[in-house]
Amino acid sequence: MTIKPTWKSTLKALLYLAPALVILIVFNIYPIIKSFFMAFYTDYDFYNDVVFERGFGNFVTLFQDANFLKSVGNTFLFVLGVVPISIILSLFIAILLNSKIKLLGFFRTIYFLPFVTSVVAVAIVWSWIFHSDYGLLNYFLGLFGMDAIQWLTDPNYSMLALIILSVWKGLGFNIIIFLAGLQNINQQYYLAAKVDGASSWSRFMNVTVPLLSPTLFFISIISIINTFKVFDEIFALFNGKPGPANSTLTVVYYVYQKFYEEWEFGLASAAAFVLFIIVFIFTLIQLSFGKKFVHYQ
Amino acid sequence: MKSALSKSTIYIVLSAGAILMLLPFVWMISTSLKASNEVMSMPPAWIPSEWKFSNFAEALKVAPFDRYFLNSVIVTILSTIGELLTTILAAYAFSRIQFFGKNVVFAVLLGTMMVPSEVLLIPNFVTLSNLGWIDSYKALVVPWVASVFAIFLLRQYFLGIPKELSYAAKVDGCSEFKFLWYVMTPLAKPALITVALLKVINSWNAFLWPLIVTNTQELRTLPVGLSAFTTEAGVKYELLMAASTMVVLPMIILFFILQKYVVAGVARSGLKG
Amino acid sequence: MEIHLNKLTMQFNDIKAVNKLSTTIRDGELVSLLGPSGCGKSTTLMLLAGLYKPTSGKIYFGDKDVTKLEAENREIGMVFQNYALYPHLSVLKNIMFPLRMQKVPKKESKKLAQEMAELVQIGHLVDRKPAQLSGGQQQRVAIARALVKKPKLLLLDEPLSNLDAKLRLEMREEIRRIQQEIGITAIFVTHDQEEALSISDRVMLMNKGVLQQDSPPQEMYKTPVNQFAAGFLGNPPINFVTLAKSGNDKYLLNELAPFRLPNVIEEDKVQIGLRPENLYISDEAEAICTGKVIHIETIGRDTLIKVEIAGETLRALIDPSLQINIGDYCHLGIEEECIHYFHPETGVRLGGGDCHDDQTNMEKHA
Numbered sequence: 032m033t034i035k036p037t038w039k040s041t042l043k044a045l046l047y048l049a050p051a052l053v054i055l056i057v058f059n060i061y062p063i064i065k066s067f068f069m070a071f072y073t074d075y076d077f078y079n080d081v082v083f084e085r086g087f088g089n090f091v092t093l094f095q096d097a098n099f100l101k102s103v104g105n106t107f108l109f110v111l112g113v114v115p116i117s118i119i120l121s122l123f124i125a126i127l128l129n130s131k132i133k134l135l136g137f138f139r140t141i142y143f144l145p146f147v148t149s150v151v152a153v154a155i156v157w158s159w160i161f162h163s164d165y166g167l168l169n170y171f172l173g174l175f176g177m178d179a180i181q182w183l184t185d186p187n188y189s190m191l192a193l194i195i196l197s198v199w200k201g202l203g204f205n206i207i208i209f210l211a212g213l214q215n216i217n218q219q220y221y222l223a224a225k226v227d228g229a230s231s232w233s234r235f236m237n238v239t240v241p242l243l244s245p246t247l248f249f250i251s252i253i254s255i256i257n258t259f260k261v262f263d264e265i266f267a268l269f270n271g272k273p274g275p276a277n278s279t280l281t282v283v284y285y286v287y288q289k290f291y292e293e294w295e296f297g298l299a300s301a302a303a304f305v306l307f308i309i310v311f312i313f314t315l316i317q318l319s320f321g322k323k324f325v326h327y328q
Numbered sequence: 329m330k331s332a333l334s335k336s337t338i339y340i341v342l343s344a345g346a347i348l349m350l351l352p353f354v355w356m357i358s359t360s361l362k363a364s365n366e367v368m369s370m371p372p373a374w375i376p377s378e379w380k381f382s383n384f385a386e387a388l389k390v391a392p393f394d395r396y397f398l399n400s401v402i403v404t405i406l407s408t409i410g411e412l413l414t415t416i417l418a419a420y421a422f423s424r425i426q427f428f429g430k431n432v433v434f435a436v437l438l439g440t441m442m443v444p445s446e447v448l449l450i451p452n453f454v455t456l457s458n459l460g461w462i463d464s465y466k467a468l469v470v471p472w473v474a475s476v477f478a479i480f481l482l483r484q485y486f487l488g489i490p491k492e493l494s495y496a497a498k499v500d501g502c503s504e505f506k507f508l509w510y511v512m513t514p515l516a517k518p519a520l521i522t523v524a525l526l527k528v529i530n531s532w533n534a535f536l537w538p539l540i541v542t543n544t545q546e547l548r549t550l551p552v553g554l555s556a557f558t559t560e561a562g563v564k565y566e567l568l569m570a571a572s573t574m575v576v577l578p579m580i581i582l583f584f585i586l587q588k589y590v591v592a593g594v595a596r597s598g599l600k601g
Numbered sequence: 602m603e604i605h606l607n608k609l610t611m612q613f614n615d616i617k618a619v620n621k622l623s624t625t626i627r628d629g630e631l632v633s634l635l636g637p638s639g640c641g642k643s644t645t646l647m648l649l650a651g652l653y654k655p656t657s658g659k660i661y662f663g664d665k666d667v668t669k670l671e672a673e674n675r676e677i678g679m680v681f682q683n684y685a686l687y688p689h690l691s692v693l694k695n696i697m698f699p700l701r702m703q704k705v706p707k708k709e710s711k712k713l714a715q716e717m718a719e720l721v722q723i724g725h726l727v728d729r730k731p732a733q734l735s736g737g738q739q740q741r742v743a744i745a746r747a748l749v750k751k752p753k754l755l756l757l758d759e760p761l762s763n764l765d766a767k768l769r770l771e772m773r774e775e776i777r778r779i780q781q782e783i784g785i786t787a788i789f790v791t792h793d794q795e796e797a798l799s800i801s802d803r804v805m806l807m808n809k810g811v812l813q814q815d816s817p818p819q820e821m822y823k824t825p826v827n828q829f830a831a832g833f834l835g836n837p838p839i840n841f842v843t844l845a846k847s848g849n850d851k852y853l854l855n856e857l858a859p860f861r862l863p864n865v866i867e868e869d870k871v872q873i874g875l876r877p878e879n880l881y882i883s884d885e886a887e888a889i890c891t892g893k894v895i896h897i898e899t900i901g902r903d904t905l906i907k908v909e910i911a912g913e914t915l916r917a918l919i920d921p922s923l924q925i926n927i928g929d930y931c932h933l934g935i936e937e938e939c940i941h942y943f944h945p946e947t948g949v950r951l952g953g954g955d956c957h958d959d960q961t962n963m964e965k966h967a
Contacts, residue, residue, distance in 0.1 A: 035613075036426040043504075044427035051418035052433075054474035059440045062451035069450060080458060124345060127338050140587055141346045144353070147583040147590065149533040151551040152572040155558060156356045159565050165368040167355055199349070204594060211595035260444050263535045263551075270558050283446045290450050291540055303447040310444055492685035495652050498672040499679040500699035501750070510698075514689045 069300035077296055089301035099302060101277055102285040103309075105190070109281060110258045112194040113201070118250060121202050125209035126239075139210070143203035150200065154267030157196045158183060161268075183269060186278035193279050196264055201257070205250050212246030213239070252317050256310050262287060282306045356576070360384070360569035367566050383570040390567060391560050393574055395546060396553035403468045403538075403549055404531040410473030411527050412520060418474075419482035420508050424494060437476045446536070453540060467541040468549065472531065478523045481596065485519035486512060522593030525586055532579055550575045602663050602753040602786050603628050604649070609658035611644050611810075618644040620810040621658070626788065626803075631780050633797035634790045636807035637833070642790045645807070646756050649788060651675045662753065673702075675754075678747030682759040684739045686731035692742050693718065693727035699750040717745040721779065737768045744779060755780065755787040761796060773800055794834050798822065806830050823956055828948030831874045831941055837905060840875045840915045843945050854890070858911035861889050863937050871951065874941035877905065879956060880917035882925070883934030890915075894929045908933060 069075075074084035093099045124142065128135055145153060160167045161182035169179040182192040220242065224234045240247075262283040265273055273280035273288070280288075282302060290299035354374075359367060360383055362376040388394060421427070422434060452471060453462075461467040489512060497507040513520070535551040542548055548556065554575050561567045583590060604626040611619040619641040626632050634642035647653040649660065651672035660668045667675055678699075686695050693714055700710035718724045721741040723734075731739055740760060747755055760776065761769045777800045780787045791797050797804050798818040806813045806821065806829075814821055814830045825831035831839050844852035844860050846869045852860040862873070885891070892910035899905075904921040907914050908931060917933055925931065942951040 036428050036430070038428075040425055041427040041429075044421040044425040044430070047417045047421035047425065048433075051414035051474040051479060054414060054471070055437065055440070055476065057455065058452055058471040058474075059448065059476070060436070062448040062455070063440060063443050065451035065454075066447050077454065077457075080454065124342070127342055130335075130338060132335070132338060132342070138342050138346055139591065140584070141349050143587070143591065144349060144580065144583070146594075147529050147579045148576045149535070149551050149554070149579070151533075151535050151555050152575040153352060155554065155568055155572050156352045159359065159569065160352060160355060162565075165370065165372075165565075167351075167372060170370065170372055199352070202349070207591055207594045256444065260446055262446070266535070266539075267555055267558075271555070286446060286449070287536070290453075296450055296454070300450050303444075303450065307443060307447050311442065314442060490683065490685065492681045492683055493687065495647075495650070495672075496679065496681060496685035496687075496746075497698075498652060499650055499675075499677055499756075500746070501673045501702035502698075503673060506702065511687055511689075515687075517689075 066300050066303055069297060070304040072297035072300070075297050077294065089297045090305075092298060093301055093305065098277060098280060099282075099285055102280045102282050102302075103305075105277075105279060106259060106261075106281045108190060109194065109197075109261060109279075110255055112190070113197045113258045114251065114254045116194070117198045117201055117205060117254060118247070120198065121205035121250075122209050122247075124202070125206045125213060126235075128206070128210055129213040139207070142206050145200045146203040150263040151267040153200060154196060154264050157192075157199075158268050158270070161192050184275050186274070186276040189269070189274040189278045193261075193264060193268060193274070196268060197258065197261065200264070201254070205254070208250055209243070209246060212243050215246075216242045248317070252314060255313055255317075259283075259306065259310050259313075282309075353576070353580075356569045356572055359566055360573045362566050364564065364566055380566070383566045384574070387557075387561070387567045387570045387574070391553060391557045391571070392545065393550070393553060393557075393571060396548050396550045397574065399465075399468075399547060400532055400550040402465060404528055406465070406469045407472045407531045408524050408527045410469065411475055411478055412524055414474040415478040415482050415523060416508065416513060416516075416520070418479045419486050420512065422479065422483045423486035424504075438480065441476050441480075449536070449540065456541060462541055463543050463547055465547070468538055468547070471537075472534075475527070478527070481523060481593070482516060482519050485516050489515055518589065518592065521586065521589045522596070525582070525590050526593055528582065529579060529590070604754065604786065604788075605659075605661040606645075606649075607659040607661070609645070609648060609660065610656050611641075611648055611653060612656040617810045619648065619655070622807075622810075622812050624805060624812065624815055626786060628786055629784050630802045631777065631787045631789060631800060633801035633804045634788060634807060635794060635797040635804050635833075636792065636813075638792055639809075640807040641810040642792075642807050643758055644810075646758050646788060646790050649754070650677060650679055650756055676750075676752050677754045677756060678750065678752035679756040680740070680743045680747050680758065680760045682762055684731070684743040684763075686739055686742055686746070688731055690730075691727065692723065692729050692731065692734070695731065695742055696727075696745045696749050699746065703750060714745070714749055717749045718742075720748075720782070721745045721775075736764050737772060740764065740772055741775075744776070748779070748783065748785070753786065755785050757787065757789045759790055759792070761791070762793070769796075776800065794836070798834070806833060808833075824950070825874075825941065826950050828872065828874070828943045831943070835876055835878075837877045837900075837916050837918070839941070840877065840880075841872055841943075842875075842910075842913055842915070843870065843872045845870050854913060855911040858890060858892070862940065868944070868951070870945045872943040872945040872948070873953075874943060875915065875935055876939065876956075877916040877918045878903075879935050879939040880915070880919070880933050881935070882917075882919050882923055883932050885932050887934045888932030889935055889940075891930060891932050894925060894927055894931055897925065897927060906931075 070089055071085045071087065072082050073086045073088040075082050128138055163169060163179055163181045163184065166182070168182065173179065180188050182188050216239065220238050221234060224238050229237060260283050261281050265279050265281065265284055269279065273284045283306065286299045286302045286306070289295040289302060358374055358376060361379050361381065362373070363378055363380050366373055366377060422430070456462055456467050493511060494507055497511055502510065533551060534549070535555070538549045538552045539555070542552060554571050557571050558568060606622050606624050609619055609622040610617060622645060634645055636642045644653060648655050651667070651670055655668065659666055662675070687698065690698065693711070696714035696717055697710045700713060705713070715724065715727065718727050721744050723738055723741045723745065726734060726738060731742065734742065757776065761772055764772060773796060789801060801818060803816065804818050804821050805815045808829050814826045821830060822834050825834065828841065832841070842854055844854055844862070845856065847853045852862055854860055890910055892908040892915065894906050895909045895914070896907035897904065899921070902921065903918045906917050906919055906925065908917060915933065919925070936956065938953065939956040940953045942953045943949065944951055
């Protein structure tokens with residue numbers, strides 16, 4: 032039986048909520064609304080916070096800007112490169128980790144390590160690994176008789192370098208969540224399937240995958256949203272530039288350029304708004320997809 | 329999958345993966361301890377012939393990493409304590425107090441989690457410049473002392489604490505606030521440690537926001553300082569790696585000590601999704 | 602401390618969990634709130650504790666109106682069904698907790714808590730955490746914590762229901778002992794009639810938020826005020842049959858089977874209640890009814906038979922030395938005073954039932 036709310040209890044709740052709410056309203060909720068409006072500021076004096084003109088001009092400019100279109104394309108390319116590889120690899124490792132091995136904690140710690148470290152720091156380390164003359168990676172390739180690759184200066188390879196770094200960095204997070212999902216599956220299902228004579232592959236396809244689908248679903252949403260927002264990696268890997276010939280210019284990087292380097296607040300807000308819409312649409316698609324195919328235990 | 333892959337194959341594959349994961353860190357530390365003429369030797373030397381710990385001192389000379397370090401510590405501690413306080417209070421209200429509009433407020437807050445934080449960058453920058461907070465600790469800390477995710481996590485934990493305990497405490501003469509402080513908070517310690525650790529990691533590693541709201545060197549945090557250092561140090565990779573080690577090491581140590589809470593927190597956030 | 606409830610009402614949405622409850626609980630009395638789940642007994646306790654605030658009505662502790670007083674200021678102790686011990690505190694700290702809230706100096710509160718632990722016989726366990734204790738021990742800690750601040754009223758919410766059968770008996774007597782030793786007024790919520798009847802001075806029987814009967818245990822058993830009270834107490838449960846008058850001194854069950862009742866009521870239709878333990882096998886002349894034995898079962902030292910009469914079944918506890926077989930016809934007799942009469946529609950008691958049953962018998966069949 033629940034006690035009904037009263038004005039007195041509401042006031043009390045407000046006191047408890049006040050500190051969090053003040054911060055969240057000022058720095059979370061207000062900016063969401065404000066950024067929506069700012070996207071329509073076509074003439075804006077930031078210093079005095081005066082708007083001279085509003086309109087759809089920013090969006091028109093955006094979609095005529097080859098750089099913006101390129102940033103959208105690059106972002107999709109990046110997402111497409113990172114998410115599937117990362118999910119397949121991490122699921123594979125999580126299954127291996129879940130096969131009742133010793134040293135589980137040890138391996139888990141190592142795989143998770145990149146997650147707790149600064150993106151900037153590890154990106155700088157990787158830029159050293161990617162070094163064309165003295166980098167570790169080209170050295171290894173050389174051992175196999177392959178030519179050195181200009182990882183960070185050749186526009187054809189810079190995206191690949193970024194993807195390698197991102198997969199390496201994000202693997203541990205996915206592994207932990209997959210592992211938790213796997214450990215959450217009741218062993219009885221496996222026993223039942225075994226009794227029914229299912230082979231290990233069909234047990235994987237018919238027991239693990241369906242029962243893991245909520246986890247798979249969650250990871251794919253989170254991964255896609257996070258990869259859409261890539262910035263730190265690029266900034267640090269390419270030393271404050273969006274890769275050679277804008278080859279790793281992504282939407283957030285574009286926002287940063289317009290906003291912080293060119294002070295085009297309206298244009299930057301419009302780009303950020305487009306990013307939000309893209310993420311939102313993906314979330315919606317996945318939610319409707321998830322309803323059909325995700326089995327909750 | 330057990331019959332498909334034997335145990336030893338599993339160990340070999342996992343070990344190979346683990347080596348790949350660790351390699352960049354090993355390489356970072358190895359380079360950070362090399363003499364500059366050894367850094368670019370081919371084939372690469374894994375173990376420095378001479379351990380040059382002086383690289384760290386050298387890096388400190390080129391850029392004030394001690395200052396950056398202090399800034400990062402201050403910002404991390406303040407925003408973590410701040411977030412814990414706001415989170416404990418808000419999670420209590422959402423889990424234990426009945427009030428008008430509770431569901432609406434909660435739904436709106438959860439809704440904000442869908443918006444990428446990069447979208448908030450520009451308006452928040454404008455707000456802070458209007459407040460005159462650019463280039464201050466306030467700008468680095470205040471916007472980050474509340475988190476919807478943390479509130480949600482702690483609320484779930486609080487809901488699992490039996491209601492009778494709050495009744496018992498009330499009958500025992502305990503006011504609600506004291507109950508929160510003396511009973512709920514100690515009981516929620518695992519969840520609070522998780523929240524705090526995730527905050528410490530995020531706050532320590534944050535880059536874009538501190539990059540934008542700080543202009544002067546004195547206020548740079550480690551990642552921002554390190555990023556600027558790439559220009560300042562030029563091609564001196566041993567110094568760059570020494571600096572990277574300084575940034576990375578505290579979190580790695582913290583993680584080794586408290587990893588079970590980090591893992592539990594990440595796993596819990598995943599299962600709730 | 603004497604407690605008055607005056608038309609106490611508690612409404613949750615459109616359910617009246619407690620409806621116009623009025624009573625007085627005397628100083629030093631142990632009162633049971635008894636009833637099926639959802640009858641409002643726990644809500645009443647929460648109202649007494651101040652954890653719920655009533656929709657209307659008043660609560661007085663002595664002369665003081667405490668209706669609006671918060672729980673923390675009511676000077677009460679409470680024991681919960683799941684004990685509600687603070688898991689992170691040791692036993693001693695749990696018991697000290699109410700004293701710490703009253704800002705009693707640490708040394709003194711330690712001493713008081715230790716004394717209280719001795720009283721409930723867990724003095725040797727004070728350094729343990731609640732999770733390291735058995736259910737019965739946790740219960741003792743909960744009682745000690747409730748009593749340590751010398752409350753004026755002790756509330757117990759189904760305190761025994763999480764214990765196994767043997768411990769339950771033991772703790773029940775323990776609660777009674779402690780209550781009498783301290784002389785505190787206590788209110789005890791339970792759904793178990795045996796518990797209520799065995800330890801309390803007085804039982805308040807509730808159903809659907811309404812107080813049905815408020816009387817000492819024996820009286821409730823001997824003269825239930827209505828059909829609900831008669832049906833709730835007693836195991837095996839009382840038999841109810843509705844009879845229609847047919848001529849002088851003659852009643853028929855389902856227009857078929859004759860019942861012989863003393864002619865004490867005037868209604869044409871009446872519902873009678875016959876407790877199985879009051880029925881016995883008699884000769885035809887003495888019998889009130891006759892039927893066919895359809896079931897025989899041994900319960901402890903007694904034999905329970907089920908007798909079919911005109912489509913209805915009556916349960917009777919009979920002398921186990923009697924030779925009886927399924928399919929036999931038998932005559933059932935009962936002392937006249939042991940027949941309870943109820944109104945067939947309202948269930949209100951009409952008369953009868955002043956059985957010369959002694960206390961032991963009542964507890965045996967509670």
